[in-house]
Amino acid sequence: MAKVKSLADLQKLKADLQTKVDLREKGEGAENLVQIKVAMATCGIASGAKQVMEFFMDELEKRNIEAVVTQTGCMGYCYAEPTVEIKLPNQDPVVFGDVDIKKADEIIEKYVKTGELVNGIIPQNYNTIDE
Amino acid sequence: MHLLVCGGTGCKASASDALEDKLTKELEEKSLQDEVQVVKTGCFGFCEKGPIVKVLPDNTFYTQVKPEDAKTIIEEHVIKGRKVERLLYLDPETKMHVTDSKHMGFYKKQIRVALRNCGFINPESIEEAIARDGYAALAKVLTEMTPDQAIQEILDSGLRGRGGGGFPTGLKWKLTAKEKADQKYVVCNADEGDPGAFMDRSILEGDPHSVIEAMAINGYCTGATKGLIYIRAEYPLAITRLKIAIDQAREFGLLGNDILGLGFDFDLEMRYGAGAFVCGEETALIHSMEGERGEPTFKPPFPSVEGYLKKPTNVNNVETYANIPVIFLKGANWFNKIGTEKSKGTKVFALAGKINNVGLIEVPMGTTLREVIYEIGGGIKDGKKFKAVQTGGPSGGCLTEKHLDTPIDFDNLIAVGSMMGSGGMIVMDEDDCMVSMAKFYLEFTVEESCGKCAPCRIGNKRLHEQLELITKGIGSKADLEKLRDLCNVIKDTSLCGLGQTSPNPVLSTIDNFYDEYLAHVEDQKCPAGVCKDLMQYVISHDECVGCTACARVCPVGAIAGERKGPHTIDSAICIKCGACIEKCKFNAISIQ
Numbered sequence: 053m054a055k056v057k058s059l060a061d062l063q064k065l066k067a068d069l070q071t072k073v074d075l076r077e078k079g080e081g082a083e084n085l086v087q088i089k090v091a092m093a094t095c096g097i098a099s100g101a102k103q104v105m106e107f108f109m110d111e112l113e114k115r116n117i118e119a120v121v122t123q124t125g126c127m128g129y130c131y132a133e134p135t136v137e138i139k140l141p142n143q144d145p146v147v148f149g150d151v152d153i154k155k156a157d158e159i160i161e162k163y164v165k166t167g168e169l170v171n172g173i174i175p176q177n178y179n180t181i182d183e
Numbered sequence: 184m185h186l187l188v189c190g191g192t193g194c195k196a197s198a199s200d201a202l203e204d205k206l207t208k209e210l211e212e213k214s215l216q217d218e219v220q221v222v223k224t225g226c227f228g229f230c231e232k233g234p235i236v237k238v239l240p241d242n243t244f245y246t247q248v249k250p251e252d253a254k255t256i257i258e259e260h261v262i263k264g265r266k267v268e269r270l271l272y273l274d275p276e277t278k279m280h281v282t283d284s285k286h287m288g289f290y291k292k293q294i295r296v297a298l299r300n301c302g303f304i305n306p307e308s309i310e311e312a313i314a315r316d317g318y319a320a321l322a323k324v325l326t327e328m329t330p331d332q333a334i335q336e337i338l339d340s341g342l343r344g345r346g347g348g349g350f351p352t353g354l355k356w357k358l359t360a361k362e363k364a365d366q367k368y369v370v371c372n373a374d375e376g377d378p379g380a381f382m383d384r385s386i387l388e389g390d391p392h393s394v395i396e397a398m399a400i401n402g403y404c405t406g407a408t409k410g411l412i413y414i415r416a417e418y419p420l421a422i423t424r425l426k427i428a429i430d431q432a433r434e435f436g437l438l439g440n441d442i443l444g445l446g447f448d449f450d451l452e453m454r455y456g457a458g459a460f461v462c463g464e465e466t467a468l469i470h471s472m473e474g475e476r477g478e479p480t481f482k483p484p485f486p487s488v489e490g491y492l493k494k495p496t497n498v499n500n501v502e503t504y505a506n507i508p509v510i511f512l513k514g515a516n517w518f519n520k521i522g523t524e525k526s527k528g529t530k531v532f533a534l535a536g537k538i539n540n541v542g543l544i545e546v547p548m549g550t551t552l553r554e555v556i557y558e559i560g561g562g563i564k565d566g567k568k569f570k571a572v573q574t575g576g577p578s579g580g581c582l583t584e585k586h587l588d589t590p591i592d593f594d595n596l597i598a599v600g601s602m603m604g605s606g607g608m609i610v611m612d613e614d615d616c617m618v619s620m621a622k623f624y625l626e627f628t629v630e631e632s633c634g635k636c637a638p639c640r641i642g643n644k645r646l647h648e649q650l651e652l653i654t655k656g657i658g659s660k661a662d663l664e665k666l667r668d669l670c671n672v673i674k675d676t677s678l679c680g681l682g683q684t685s686p687n688p689v690l691s692t693i694d695n696f697y698d699e700y701l702a703h704v705e706d707q708k709c710p711a712g713v714c715k716d717l718m719q720y721v722i723s724h725d726e727c728v729g730c731t732a733c734a735r736v737c738p739v740g741a742i743a744g745e746r747k748g749p750h751t752i753d754s755a756i757c758i759k760c761g762a763c764i765e766k767c768k769f770n771a772i773s774i775q
Contacts, residue, residue, distance in 0.1 A: 058443055093301075124301075171223040181294070
């Protein structure tokens with residue numbers, strides 16, 4: 053990676069990365085791309101988030117579902133760890149709590165494949181700085 | 184179509200399970216189960232108006248739905264597409280029904296400023312941070328503002344230190360900026376030590392770049408070219424992610440020499456703490472970084488004048504730093520509209536203890552404890568009664584029922600005998616003994632006291648001994664007054680914040696739960712049934728059938744009695760292990 057040498061560089065970089073993230077999130081040109089974020093802070097890992105993340109990566113590949121699985125920080129729902137956010141193309145992200153391997157399997161089979169919601173959704177109960 | 188039914192504990196207590204069954208049955212009756220799914224969700228954070236049903240995709244938000252309303256919802260909303268007016272949320276201000284949850288912003292009590300990127304970005308990717316405006320504030324400050332202007336922006340924002348003291352951040356920066364020296368330092372205090380507080384760890388694990396960026400801004404404002412992050416070695420994941428983030432920032436030229444080609448040099452180093460509570464105090468922290476013992480020294484001189492290696496040093500907490508970039512991007516005027524008159528912005532709290540939704544929350548200053556505990560926190564576990572909440576960790580105090588409607592901010596909490604601290608909130612219910620709780624915190628402070636000054640080293644030890652006696656029922660009313668006096672002496676004469684605040688849990692519990700202390704010393708009773716020495720195991724002779732199971736399991740041979748005759752426990756021998764209660768099939772043994 054070349055160094056960011058000026059303000060213009062940083063702005064250009066931001067715009068590029070933003071488009072990249074947007075592309076991924078809006079799924080243009082990649083209609084079947086599912087985005088999965090696993091909360092991997094200390095609390096999540098202690099509750100088994102690592103195994104869940106590996107399960108998602110392995111199983112999605114085995115089941116031929118094109119998806120991006122990434123880690124993220126704490127979502128704040130310690131009472132329901134591990135927590136996982138799933139974003140289907142062109143839809144609002146949905147957060148699921150208490151996701152063990154069994155739940156992860158159900159999520160793939162139902163929500164990811166057919167869009168049918170499963171028990172254990174955690175509703176978003178906060179505003180962001182952009183609202 | 185989906186019907187989301189809240190399965191949070193609050194809603195369950197008001198029959199959301201029955202409601203869910205009813206909805207499922209109604210759908211089956213109408214053969215709609217394939218088109219419409221009933222889904223159980225976690226807490227909506229609106230327990231007061233539960234049970235909640237949310238209909239997707241139209242986002243209709245029904246409140247206080249009873250099982251008998253299931254039929255109406257299915258027949259009207261699902262089949263005919265007409266919203267059930269009477270179940271819609273009534274806006275308390277406009278007295279109008281709110282038809283969809285997207286327009287219910289007011290019900291969202293939380294706003295995530297410091298936690299804006301936690302749980303959104305991959306913390307190990309600087310690209311994702313930059314895509315979400317990472318380092319944009321640094322660029323803005325470096326290109327558009329002089330250090331004085333930038334400090335003024337922070338002053339205008341009203342930001343106060345989130346580590347506990349609540350000192351105005353802008354003023355702290357200004358004091359360091361005005362010192363003349365060949366080298367200055369900015370420090371990030373990541374020595375989070377309050378039992379039950381983990382917001383700093385979460386920020387560093389979830390969004391390390393926000394802290395790095397803010398430290399660089401701080402460096403530009405104060406004239407420091409070096410930054411140090413003092414973090415406890417018990418946070419290995421936070422350390423790993425910080426290291427990755429620092430390396431990435433260097434690689435991108437956002438740390439190092441000539442940042443953004445604007446002639447500003449700034450770089451960061453990490454320093455590891457061994458996990459001593461006192462090292463959260465800034466002078467002790469600085470000594471620890473210098474390789475000295477982690478002991479506080481008297482202020483003045485303040486670190487802004489004479490800090491790390493005797494050079495001017497500005498120390499801020501992790502959460503304070505996490506707020507900085509937002510202030511520059513959104514403007515001081517955006518920030519200072521959130522919060523109360525003297526405490527601006529939001530505060531992150533770690534909810535723990537006997538509360539349903541244990542977790543991290545971020546609310547505007549001025550939110551009441553009731554909103555935090557009952558709405559966001561989902562209320563007390565197992566339907567028990569709320570007793571108290573400890574804020575500010577071992578330095579704070581406990582707040583009770585009568586404080587529930589106090590708006591939380593720095594000054595209000597101090598006025599009611601507690602403090603903000605770093606934001607731990609430990610909720611206690613009717614089964615918690617307040618004397619034992621105070622003793623627990625004292626145990627912590629006795630252990631963590633560095634031992635430099637006598638009031639803290641000896642005074643806290645004596646306080647702890649006294650509390651130990653009270654939990655055994657030894658003492659008198661006069662002893663409680665002595666206890667109070669000793670607390671005040673320790674507060675007034677200790678060298679640093681640790682000792683000056685350590686008696687707070689004792690003082691606030693004596694003030695708020697005086698009767699409970701009295702019950703221990705005068706009646707030899709622990710009303711909450713926690714203090715073992717004040718409990719007695721008794722066998723009811725009416726229930727006991729003389730099966731001898733208890734006598735056989737008792738490890739100390741305290742139970743005697745004839746076979747098929749009533750048994751008796753000798754209190755003098757009994758160690759209150761509880762083995763007999765577990766063994767008794769006839770519920771004949773009780774605790775008194």
